[in-house]
Amino acid sequence: MSNKKQTLSLTEDWTVVVFGFLIIALTLLGLKIPNPAFGWKDTSELFEKVLTISNLTNVIFVFVIVYAVAILATLTLGKNVIATVKGFPIVFVLTFLALILAGNAFLKNWNLEAVIFSLSIGLIISNFFTVSAWLKDSLSTELFVKIGLVLLGTSVIFGDILKAGSLGLIQALLVVISVWYFAFWVSKKLGIDEELAIIISSAVSICGVSAAIATAGAIKGDSKKLSYVISIVLITAIPMIIFMPFIAKALGLSEAVTGAWLGGTIDTTGAVIASGTLVGEEALKISTIVKFSQNVLLGLAAFAISIYWTYTNNQSETVKESKPTLGVIWERFPKFVIGFIAASLLFSFFVSSETIDSVKGGLKSLQGLWFALAFTSIGLETKFSDLFNNEGKKPLYAFLIAQLFNIIITLVIAYFLFK
Template identity: 70%
Template sequence: MSVNNKLNIHEDWVVVILGGLTILLTLSGLLLPIPAFSWKNFAELSDTVLSPSNLKFIGLQFLFVIVIATIGAFLTGKSVKSSLQTFPVVYILTIVALVLAGNSKVKALNLEAVIFSLAIGLAISNFFKLPEWFKTALSTELFVKIGLVLLGTTVIFSDVLKAGSLGLIQALVVVLSVWYFAFWLCKKLKVDEELTMMISSAVSICGVSAAIATSGAIKGDSKKLSYVISMVLITAIPMMIFMPYIAAYFNFPQAVTGAWLGGSIDTTGAVVASGSLVGEEALKISTIVKFSQNVLLGIAAFAISVYWTYTQHPAGKDKESKPTLKVIWERFPKFVLGFIGASVLFSFFISAEVNAEVKGSLKNLQGLWFALAFTSIGLETNFKDLFGKNSKKPFYAFLIAQAFNIVITLIIAFLLFR
């Protein structure tokens, strides 16, 4: 039952449609119950995560996302039959990843669900030979971009403005300086252009989300994206643990420490964990700075996509010629408009009361789509591709850029928050 869809709508527009539909249904009152995945021991796992009521919530969530994924497959011209066959497998594996990440000991290490999703997918794809139709049916980009559109609902401009101008100033200075340093360094080390853009954004803006958004903006290789995400998550752990102790050893003020942590650690969860180790003021400032950086994601994705379209010459064209505005628009990733639209909607048109009511459901779905995407990336990736001979230079570039990020952020934190 392979459906030859004559519509064959561009995937980015399909993402805007599906993300908008999800937001509309949620605002209309379709609030999906949020499954519980937290557990300390096997007894608690059985009583909470695997309880009949929680399994019912997981089932309801599955019905919702499989409908969205099937509509996406139809609109983009993919086989609906193949999509219906592969999606349940991806969903089950993703739920396993969420359960593993929900363990209290794992949470203490701040290992996020996406790393388990990626690891499970990689293990299966490298130890078992998956049929080609299965890999072809995976909708990695669709899942990633739906998650990004929903991420826009969490970027509320008024919250950032209330947080204070210092956080915004630091975020802007750090993002610009670190992004350009990372970009320059990658060029010097002759890292390929796709990895250069992803590494620069991941180090300077907000880690995982920035890497995903940049990959979508430049239509990057999902294997390269998974490599960058792995570097972000792996380096976040030692930074989260050691930076608070360094700050304590040198007696940095809490406000400075918080600004340092929020501006240099790439994942929000790791920022919160490290800020909590220092104190209440450090936690507050670190969260403000990290959130201020997150709000720059939409602007950065827009700028990166325009730059990428302008500098990547269409095949067969004169190398000296530049794309016209029409070409830029045609190649511009439309999902960025969905992200910005969702942010504007929730910033200026949705009341605080309604936002408080729906944000939990939308954030849960956003995280689920990201986890589904990384399970899919793992299933279509081979270790040889991910950690091949050409992986050393990007890794060195990432580490050096991260070291620069730590130093420059500390200097700016002292100038603004001392």
Template identity: 70%
Template sequence: MSSSKSFSLAEDWVVVILGLGIVFLAIFGVIVPQPSFSWSNFSELGNQVFSIHNLQAIATQFGLVFIVAIIGASLLGKSVKNLLIVFPSVYVLTMLALILAGNSLVKDYNLEAVIFSLAIGLVISNFFNLPDWFKSALSTELYVKIGLILLGTTVIFGDILKAGSLGLIQALVVVISVWYFAFWVCKKLKIDKEMALMLSSAVSICGVSAAIATSGAIKGDSKKLSYIISLVLITAIPMMIFMPYLADKMGLSQEVTGAWLGGSIDTSGAVAASGSLVGEEALKISTIVKFSQNVLLGIAAFAISIYWSYSKSVDDETKKEKPTLKIIWERFPKFVLGFIFASLLFSFFISPETNVAVKGSLKFIQGLWFTLAFTSIGLETNFKDLFQQDNKKPLYAFLIAQTFNIIVTLIIALLLFQ
């Protein structure tokens, strides 16, 4: 069901408004209490996690994120009516994931809440047929990006300049090499040019956003775009879970691991989740590196538009629509500006006393948005989507290109961040 509202904003601007809104509420004294989810036995589960005091904290936390989600849906022109049913459902599943992850035995195995929230969502989506109106109310990207802006409050701006410059070098090398390799593989497998362009951008730049931006630049087929998005989301899941453990077995530092994760994994949410599995430094570096790739999105969309406009395979009407520099700004991920603003604010303008007072609450809410996002990813991901396509060549091309991406990014990360 679509909203009848005629007013809506681009998602990235909505994210900036909502993310910074939460930050300023905390600065001005609206600090949400942090619930506890730690327990070792059923007695502690009842007396601590399900205590009246803790349930009140959970309810207060729910009130904040629910209001933010409603405002977000309204600004995006999405159905608020559907959200009133879907968001509480997602929140309850997320609370279940947080409770499971809070068990002391689970903590010993370093299993984070995002893994449980993803698993719960996947079980539901793959064993039950969720209605389209339910899936349309899920706002995965919105939740991830709000969490990323809140992450900016913990990242010193000098770290952005240092890691960002190295990240940009890595992004340039990785994006260019992986894009051309993926396009070459598609050509060898005789995949049509439209699919090849969207697939190459998705695997080399930033997953879903890159696929959508490329589709917009070339006016791509929606079915092809939907299939590529399914590829991105489903392949990001095992990478998010296993790459941190592989990095640990290889003895990689948190800096190298973060750069590897940020450059290899295609979705910002999976990058944040995998980084958090490794540690604070890995989370910081992986996010900055992923942002370095994201800022190339506008330039890539512009270049692809030029290529497509002059390609012999497109019709005359498409050739008349010449790309402009406006495309670069339109495709630039605006939520990155919110992240940088939050970092500048807490690096230079917020007093140490205020920082101490708000950082715990903001960090918890940041993690909550990530966990909500992965519950949503699980709920909207169905493994059948990969195998319903008659032509498996795009799947093979994506897997080959992603393997190349993992190897190249690891080499560059070792050279730059070791």
């Protein structure tokens, strides 16, 4: 039974790499992936910008791409193709509604990302209605997440590390390492299982949602635990956006220090930009640089966590006391991480900046769509009781304690580096 699961996992990871790079190759060969508009302020703008014939045509074009990939990937994995053919359009429509909600100007000001809406829509349906078995069979959460992560690699450009600045990188390294270990230590002290502790630690120390998703993929984490952590990340970011600029002003911090503080503590890039804007142009610039520096570390962190997890948690069932060999580590290592790194290397050293500028919008749009599809799927297969009651309040306490430590240690580091 164990060997069967390992084979399926390997096949799925390599399938993700193949289809992720198929999408990348098609864009580099000239396929123009549209970037549909979802931003609107009122009902009139909704119909004038989002629900227009031209924009809906772009949405349908994107749907055809992801639909074809989902069917081909399902076929490659030997899973239920009929269920995917029937169920995927429903998941896409629900995700499309989530993207429209996330595009509303009022909700955008609160930095409520599309994944929280797609997760919420799925949860509402699964908790108040009966989800058909064939629809559940079409939910390929890990497939969607990992394809999105391979595409995410195209936006992590190694050359941009230099642009981030040495101070931003120094702060990012100090913050990520110290906060990650503190968060992990607190989680373990509170009796949280290692899988959830690692996801929490990555989310609070690196870059919030993306880090949580990448980490859960690297350790083959439970999707319910992942959705729990992401909910905490997004909810916690809202008061931080509003209050941290006022606290910085009360402390008499310069814009540079404030920006470095915001960039190192607030867990999503959009929230950092929103908060930095409230302070000023310099704060916005520094906060973006620092947050970008942390985002750059995502690939390295996912790789390190993958090695740690495969080495410590995949011991032989017959020889419990022995650590796995390099061959076993390679066999069980999540191959999508290789796809992520390969995509980053490709766009860093082999693709011209002009080409990157022409394709990055479409690839980013697809990346966000795959993530949103994944969280619609998570919502559809999750009950509220599973999401919250089973884990209790300990993960929330661990996250808040770690975030408080993050706020304090990052303020100290930012003050000495950027004063």
